[in-house]
Amino acid sequence: MKIKNILLPYDGSEHSINAARYALELAKIAGAHVTIVNCYEWRLSISEVPSSIVTNLQENCRKEAEKLLEKPDAIFADQGVEYKLEAIDGSPSIVLTKMAKSKEFDLIIMGSHGHSDIAGLFLGSVTHKVLNTIYCPVMVVP
Known part of the structure; x- marks a missing residue:
C-alpha cells in the first residue's frame, strides 16, 4: 500500500508535537501530503448574550486554534x-x-495523549475514540 495522504490531528501537546515529527519524516520517505488538523469546540450556549458578542467569542476560539497550528x-x-x-x-x-x-x-x-492525560489511563480519550470508530491504519506516537 502506498501512503499518499496522512492525517495529523494536532492539539499542541508534547505527544502531538512528537506525532508531527513522525509524520514529517514518514511524509518525506513516502512523498505523502499531510493534513494537520486542530479541532476546537464551541461549548458555550448563552441565550441572553447579544449574538455579536457570541460571534466574537467564536471567532476568538477559531483564531486560538489557528495560532496553535x-x-x-x-x-x-x-x-x-x-x-x-x-x-x-x-x-x-x-x-x-x-x-x-x-x-x-x-x-x-496521532499522539497517544492530548492535553487531558487524565481522560485515559493508557490512551487519550480522543485517540481511544478514533481507534474504536475507524477502519484505516493509525500510528499512535508517545
Missing part, C-alpha cells in the same frame, strides 16, 4: 513536504472520525 507549521516549513493546516470547529473525536471515514487518508498519525 503555528508550531507544526514551523516544523513542516521548508522541509520539502506538501501540507495544509486546518482549524475545524467541532468535537475532535467526531471531526477526526468523519475525516478518517472519508477515505481521503491512507494513514492517521
Whole structure:
C-alpha cells in the first residue's frame, strides 16, 4: 500500500508535537501530503448574550486554534513536504472520525495523549475514540 495522504490531528501537546515529527519524516520517505488538523469546540450556549458578542467569542476560539497550528507549521516549513493546516470547529473525536471515514487518508498519525492525560489511563480519550470508530491504519506516537 502506498501512503499518499496522512492525517495529523494536532492539539499542541508534547505527544502531538512528537506525532508531527513522525509524520514529517514518514511524509518525506513516502512523498505523502499531510493534513494537520486542530479541532476546537464551541461549548458555550448563552441565550441572553447579544449574538455579536457570541460571534466574537467564536471567532476568538477559531483564531486560538489557528495560532496553535503555528508550531507544526514551523516544523513542516521548508522541509520539502506538501501540507495544509486546518482549524475545524467541532468535537475532535467526531471531526477526526468523519475525516478518517472519508477515505481521503491512507494513514492517521496521532499522539497517544492530548492535553487531558487524565481522560485515559493508557490512551487519550480522543485517540481511544478514533481507534474504536475507524477502519484505516493509525500510528499512535508517545
